[in-house]
Amino acid sequence: MEDSKIIFSRPTALKPTVTHYCPGCTHGVIHRLVAEVLDELNLREKTLGVAPVGCSVFAYNYINTDFLEAPHGRAPALATGFKRLRPDMIVFTYQGDGDLASIGMGEIVHAANRGEKFTVIFVNNGIYGMTGGQMAPTTLEGQITTTSPKGRNVAEVGMPIRICELLSSLVTPAYLERVAVHTPQHIIRAKRAVRKAFTYQTQNRCFSLVEFLSTCPTNWGLTPGESVRWVEENTLKYYPLGCFKDPDKEVKTDGTV
Amino acid sequence: MPRILMKGNEAIAEAALRAGATNYFCYPITPQTEVAEYLAHRMPEVGGVFLQAESEIAVGNILFGAASTGKRVFTSSSSPGISLMQEAISYMAGAHLPCVIVNIMRGGPGLGGILPAQSDYFQATKGGGHGDYRLLVLAPSTIQEAVDLTMQAFYLADKYRNPVMVIGDGMIGQMMEPVEFPEKYEEPPLPPKDWACTGARGREPHIIKSLFLDPLALEKNNLLLYQKYEKMKAEEVRFELYKTKTENKILIVSYGTMARICQTAIDELETESISVGLFRPITLFPYPEKELYAEAARKNIKTVLVIEMSIGQMVEDVERVVRGIKPIKFFGRTGGVVPSPEEAKEQIKELLKKEAGTRKRKTRKG
Ligand SMILES: Cc1ncc(C[n+]2csc(CCOP(=O)(O)OP(=O)(O)O)c2C)c(N)n1
Ligand code: SF4
Numbered sequence: 001m002e003d004s005k006i007i008f009s010r011p012t013a014l015k016p017t018v019t020h021y022c023p024g025c026t027h028g029v030i031h032r033l034v035a036e037v038l039d040e041l042n043l044r045e046k047t048l049g050v051a052p053v054g055c056s057v058f059a060y061n062y063i064n065t066d067f068l069e070a071p072h073g074r075a076p077a078l079a080t081g082f083k084r085l086r087p088d089m090i091v092f093t094y095q096g097d098g099d100l101a102s103i104g105m106g107e108i109v110h111a112a113n114r115g116e117k118f119t120v121i122f123v124n125n126g127i128y129g130m131t132g133g134q135m136a137p138t139t140l141e142g143q144i145t146t147t148s149p150k151g152r153n154v155a156e157v158g159m160p161i162r163i164c165e166l167l168s169s170l171v172t173p174a175y176l177e178r179v180a181v182h183t184p185q186h187i188i189r190a191k192r193a194v195r196k197a198f199t200y201q202t203q204n205r206c207f208s209l210v211e212f213l214s215t216c217p218t219n220w221g222l223t224p225g226e227s228v229r230w231v232e233e234n235t236l237k238y239y240p241l242g243c244f245k246d247p248d249k250e251v252k253t254d255g256t257v
Numbered sequence: 258m259p260r261i262l263m264k265g266n267e268a269i270a271e272a273a274l275r276a277g278a279t280n281y282f283c284y285p286i287t288p289q290t291e292v293a294e295y296l297a298h299r300m301p302e303v304g305g306v307f308l309q310a311e312s313e314i315a316v317g318n319i320l321f322g323a324a325s326t327g328k329r330v331f332t333s334s335s336s337p338g339i340s341l342m343q344e345a346i347s348y349m350a351g352a353h354l355p356c357v358i359v360n361i362m363r364g365g366p367g368l369g370g371i372l373p374a375q376s377d378y379f380q381a382t383k384g385g386g387h388g389d390y391r392l393l394v395l396a397p398s399t400i401q402e403a404v405d406l407t408m409q410a411f412y413l414a415d416k417y418r419n420p421v422m423v424i425g426d427g428m429i430g431q432m433m434e435p436v437e438f439p440e441k442y443e444e445p446p447l448p449p450k451d452w453a454c455t456g457a458r459g460r461e462p463h464i465i466k467s468l469f470l471d472p473l474a475l476e477k478n479n480l481l482l483y484q485k486y487e488k489m490k491a492e493e494v495r496f497e498l499y500k501t502k503t504e505n506k507i508l509i510v511s512y513g514t515m516a517r518i519c520q521t522a523i524d525e526l527e528t529e530s531i532s533v534g535l536f537r538p539i540t541l542f543p544y545p546e547k548e549l550y551a552e553a554a555r556k557n558i559k560t561v562l563v564i565e566m567s568i569g570q571m572v573e574d575v576e577r578v579v580r581g582i583k584p585i586k587f588f589g590r591t592g593g594v595v596p597s598p599e600e601a602k603e604q605i606k607e608l609l610k611k612e613a614g615t616r617k618r619k620t621r622k623g
Contacts, residue, residue: 045458050322051466060464066454068325069352069466071344074318077310081322081330082454084306085280089456107318110311 011035013044015064024217024224026181027055030123031062033187034092037194038065041202047090048082050075052104054096055129063094073104076111079118090201091118097138098128101161105137108167112207115172119197120209122163125216126235133219137161140234145219160238164211168244175200175208176244182215182231186241193243206247213239260435265400265425266291268436269333269359270299272407275442278329278357279305282319284312284338287371288427289361292333313338317345324354325465327453329411333359335427336377337368339385346420347386350482351467353452355414358392359407359423361430364593372593373427375513378570381424382542389479391486393421393493394541396512400434406539412444413493417485418452424541426566428514428595489543496545499523501534501552506612507605508552508583509535510575511564515596519564522601533605541571546578553579559612564601565589 010016013035021027038044047065051057053072060067070078075093083091100108100122108120127145128134134147138160142151152160164176175197179190190212197208213235215227222230263271270292273281281300283293293309300307306323310316316332320342323330334342339360349356362377364370381394393413397403407423414421454463469475499520501508511519516537523533536552538545553561561583563572568591576585588604590596 046456048325048454048456057468060462060466064457064462066457066462067464067466068322068454069464069468070321071318071348074314074321074345077315077318078322078325080308080310080315081282081319082325083322084308084319085323085326085328085330086455106311107315110315 011039013038013064015062017061019062020058021055022218024215024227025055026212026214027123029181029187030121030212030214031059033181033191033194034094034121035063036191037198040195041198043090043198043202046088047092048086050079050082050091050093052093052095052099053130054099056094056096056123057130059094073099073102074107075099076104076107076116076120080111080114080116083116083118087117087204090198092121092198093118094121095123096129097122097124097126098136101137101163108163109170112167112174112209113170113172115174115207117201117204117207119201121194122209122211123214124163124211124239125214126160127216127219129216129219133216140238162239164209164244167209173206173247174245175206175247176211178211178213178239178241178244180213180231180236180241182213182228200247258438258440260437262433263400263436264291264431264433265403265428266361266430267295268400268404269407269423270295271438272404273331273357273411274299274303274305275438276329276408276411277442278331278411279303280323280328280330281305282308282310282316282323282330282332284310284316284334286335286338288363288373288430289333289335289359291430292359313341314344317342320356321345321349321354324349324356325454327450327455329415331357331359331411333361335361335363336365336374339377339380343386346392347388347390348467349420350390350392351388351478352465353418354420354465355418356420357407357410357414357423358420360425362424362426364591370593371427373514373566373595374591374593375426375515375566376568376570376591377424378541378565378567381422382544382574390482391542393417393419393489393543395421395423396539396541397423397425397429398513398516398537400429400432401436403429404436404438408442409444412447415447415450417489419485424513426513426515486543493540494543494545494548495539496548497537497539498552499535499537500527500532501536502532503555504557505532505534505555506557506559507533507562507608508555508558509533509562509564510538510549510571511535512538512541512571515564515566518596518598519601522598522605525598526602526605531605531609538571544574544578549575549578550582553583558583560608561585562604562608563587564596564604566595567591
């Protein structure tokens with residue numbers, strides 16, 4: 001017994017509860033990555049999370065830190081106000097793609113451009129989950145949703161928005177990386193990005209955003225297994241993974257440390 | 258401290274700093290931009306936080322985040338900007354967060370104009386945003402009072418954990434008047450802000466939120482809000498009487514700088530041996546209901562005359578309070594037109610003439 005040691009346990013930054021997320025939804029995986037990094041960097045007790053409006057509004061029921069619940073899309077504004085007054089604390093927002101890329105587009109662009117020193121966990125599942133599967137600005141061309149029943153018609157509503165690419169056009173330094181979580185290898189790489197984002201924040205370096213290509217089996221109308229294949233065959237084709245901006249020139253910008 | 262000549266907007270900014278509110282967020286809009294311009298250079302001197310954001314939607318929500326630290330925070334804007342802040346104001350009220358919002362009103366609706374108005378009365382006192390909530394609303398009529406009320410606004414916001422609005426028409430922002438700041442600002446003790454987000458060290462996480470999917474839980478939160486508003490009604494009502502006397506036949510009800518114009522009219526009428534009194538609400542919510550009722554109920558008062566820089570908004574509160582005991586007349590100019598003392602006098606004389614007419618008819622019949 002003396003040789004035994006715990007090699008896997010629940011992070012202290014994750015509350016011991018069952019989540020309300022659907023089977024095959026990767027919100028839970030992303031929560032865990034954030035919690036693991038907060039534990040590893042010993043940040044939990046000085047961290048504030050800002051929950052969005054979306055399926056992850058209850059992030060505060062799972063992630064074990066102080067939390068604010070923002071109006072739809074405004075998490076970056078709340079984070080700005082809090083972090084400006086408490087630069088000694090660690091602040092992160094957790095936002096879906098409807099929240100961040102649609103109603104909250106103004107807030108995210110300006111927070112990024114001001115170089116606000118907080119971290120954004122951006123969960124892009126290409127659809128409005130909470131309200132039951134409507135089209136998002138990130139919905140893929142031809143993808144069927146309840147408000148694009150014949151598939152997204154890009155002639156009418158434009159092409160899906162690539163947030164990392166869009167924000168990388170800003171001149172202000174930032175850390176921007178797109179990751180996926182549909183396979184263990186991707187999860188390991190995704191965690192490195194989360195760790196880097198929070199590390200930059202602890203160094204007061206720059207605004208940081210990690211975009212997760214996430215799943216929504218329920219509203220995609222697919223099984224969890226089919227959802228993984230959908231990410232592989234469709235989402236990844238339009239949303240390339242990798243680092244889009246990094247303030248540290250010494251670090252390789254392909255997502256590896 | 259010596260009296261100094263200051264523009265209203267700058268005096269309000271300085272007052273906030275002296276009440277310990279060293280965190281300010283803004284977006285430019287006439288006629289209150291001087292608050293921001295003053296603080297842009299003054300805030301670094303006091304080591305505070307100043308930020309011009311991308312919109313009033315952002316300002317309101319930045320204020321929300323900032324208020325969650327437990328520090329004193331405020332913003333100022335004018336009518337169209339205040340409309341954009343309603344989302345955050347509703348959320349902050351629901352989440353029991355203190356903050357101060359200054360509205361230097363201009364004419365509306367829409368883009369309206371940039372001249373003084375009092376046409377945001379409904380928005381300020383009846384909700385503005387969605388849901389069962391209220392703001393505590395303070396309406397100064399001089400720059401000195403704007404200073405005093407702005408300072409108190411932060412105390413009241415903390416006392417009730419509720420947004421407080423200081424509301425003035427454009428003149429309050431733009432006028433210059435001598436003001437005096439207290440040598441040392443003092444206020445009654447407040448409970449510790451043990452609700453603030455400061456990091457979950459050695460305690461359970463603090464969650465500041467307004468979502469309650471269980472209707473009973475939401476009702477409970479709304480009842481908590483309601484209790485605060487009832488307490489405000491019991492403890493915070495403020496008003497001022499001007500030349501109210503037993504022999505007065507007319508009682509004017511007016512607030513803000515409009516009330517000062519009415520005072521001029523009242524003073525001038527006095528020289529013609531016409532005596533009229535003024536009731537000036539200082540808190541627009543809680544409204545001085547009992548006090549107004551008592552003044553209107555005085556035996557000799559024949560008419561209650563409401564004068565506003567709007568097409569008739571506060572008059573609905575006066576009706577609510579006075580209806581059934583005395584006739585109510587309204588006079589207002591809107592769109593940035595400010596009623597003159599002459600117009601006010603004319604209204605009063607007209608009413609007195611009519612009143613004398615009916616009395617004569619009555620005596621003849623009798
Ligand atoms: C101002 C406002 N508009 C609309 C809504 C309704 N609403 C709730 S969640 C949501 C979409 C969330 O989608 P997303 O951000 O993609 O997150 P997901 O649920 O997919 O994780 C919408 C439109 C709202 N709560 N507030
Ligand atoms: S609706 Fe979609 S995003 Fe929401 S929990 Fe279910 S799978 Fe996840």
